[in-house]
């Protein structure tokens with residue numbers, strides 16, 4: 221039934237290995253800190269899953285079943301992880317809930333430890349999402365959320381946080397309720413050493429307070445698991461990993477969940493109710509105190525009064541209906557499902573899955589400088605599946621077509637068309653009288669000019685919803701002032717400093733000034749000076765407002781990044797060097813992280 225690709229690993233125990241009464245049959249999964257096998261329990265005559273503590277970065281397989289630690293400097297981390305693995309097994313063995321992985325028994329041997337669990341048949345949410353044509357419907361997600369939150373409630377009541385909720389830790393059984401897998405205790409113990417955040421945390425799902433730097437100031441609690449759960453749902457709808465909380469804290473570019481839901485409705489016709497959307501959006505608040513404080517709060521906000529009908533025999537495929545695409549073979553990697561690009565909100569509902577050719581063409585014309593890699597999907601109906609070669613998330617950097625350079629949304633580059641027309645005039649210049657050509661050019665320019673003015677007049681009245689999402693909430697400019705948005709544009713992204721070729725401070729970055737709505741400033745009109753005007757009196761000197769660094773001078777070490785982020789959101793601060801540098805540094809880190817993740 222479950223055609224999930226089987227993993228392999230050089231250090232995995234081979235089939236036939238005996239561990240007491242258990243006989244290893246196959247490798248089911250490999251995590252950074254453990255290997256999970258299908259095994260047969262000869263005593264109870266049933267299949268089980270056995271997880272072996274095996275942090276591959278610290279240890280390898282010696283002859284036989286034993287592990288050896290690669291270097292004496294790793295011994296301490298290895299032992300800390302081992303102790304946590306055993307603690308986790310002991311903890312899980314205490315609980316008994318159909319949606320929380322059950323531990324039958326555990327033991328230490330071979331310089332490692334093992335835990336025996338029920339063998340669940342099915343696949344993880346992460347694997348399942350790759351076989352869905354569209355985002356799952358609300359009812360399906362509610363079943364998932366009911367199960368996970370019920371398991372969480374048990375943990376929280378036992379004074380335990382999960383701290384590791386992610387799509388690969390939610391297991392969808394072929395028949396039965398979704399199950400929350402391991403707590404990642406070994407990872408937390410080992411990663412607490414020198415391994416850095418990426419090793420300790422699943423950064424796309426971990427809330428701010430789980431970072432060591434912030435945990436002293438922002439306490440962890442049930443709200444921390446609820447953030448991760450909200451991120452799982454956000455990622456599930458977008459078919460993409462959510463932005464790490466640390467990046468959001470610097471500049472929140474995550475598309476707000478209500479907007480994601482609206483996009484899914486428009487692109488796929490799938491509706492999500494208001495309580496559902498609001499509850500998930502609340503979970504995703506960066507500040508812990510703005511999230512539901514407990515599972516009970518969350519369940520109430522969602523309006524989940526009772527368990528969904530038929531939960532015990534929940535068949536996740538059946539419940540998805542047409543959305544589910546059965547893998548053709550056990551090695552199938554998934555269907556070519558588009559990532560939800562919440563920036564393409566202007567798509568009409570009548571074009572499900574489609575990013576129109578015109579729009580893509582327009583986008584390509586605007587984004588042509590974006591690493592030179594913006595594909596023109598002129599003939600495609602479906603955005604391509606995520607590809608390893610594709611620079612990730614570059615779409616977030618691409619501003620809406622139709623707002624810059626005289627282009628209108630959904631209309632492929634009027635500016636391009638007009639320049640094309642001008643070129644046409646030149647090409648036919650030998651056949652038509654020169655005067656006609658010139659008159660045509662003037663008329664074309666006048667037309668473009670008047671269109672531009674009309675667009676400019678309309679711009680302030682356009683609702684944000686009818687626009688492509690930029691998800692960058694820049695501070696409002698002072699009235700009458702041209703606002704310079706320092707969004708990292710294609711040119712800035714390809715800047716030598718961003719590519720690691722020169723230190724950022726040594727290279728001047730181009731900072732194209734753009735006004736909200738991205739209508740370019742009109743060319744300066746010729747002014748007939750009739751009379752020398754008296755020079756205006758110089759403005760009275762005003763005390764410059766404190767920069768983010770001064771404003772945050774008294775903030776503590778851990779609170780300082782957040783303080784600077786807040787200061788940078790204030791009107792007029794976007795251009796402050798501290799804000800610009802801050803933003804670029806984090807964009808750069810994100811870019812590098814994503815490139816390395818490929």
Ligand SMILES: Nc1ncnc2c1ncn2[C@@H]1O[C@H](COP(=O)(O)OP(=O)(O)OP(=O)(O)O)[C@@H](O)[C@H]1O
Pocket residue numbers: 248249250251252253254255256269271321337338339340341344388389401402404407
């Ligand atoms: N009880 C089980 N029954 C069937 N498959 C399982 C079971 N437990 C784990 N798996 C499979 O093994 C994979 C790895 O398991 P698990 O997430 O517990 O490992 P891990 O080392 O803790 O990984 P990570 O810490 O990176 O999440 C899972 O994604 C799942 O596919």
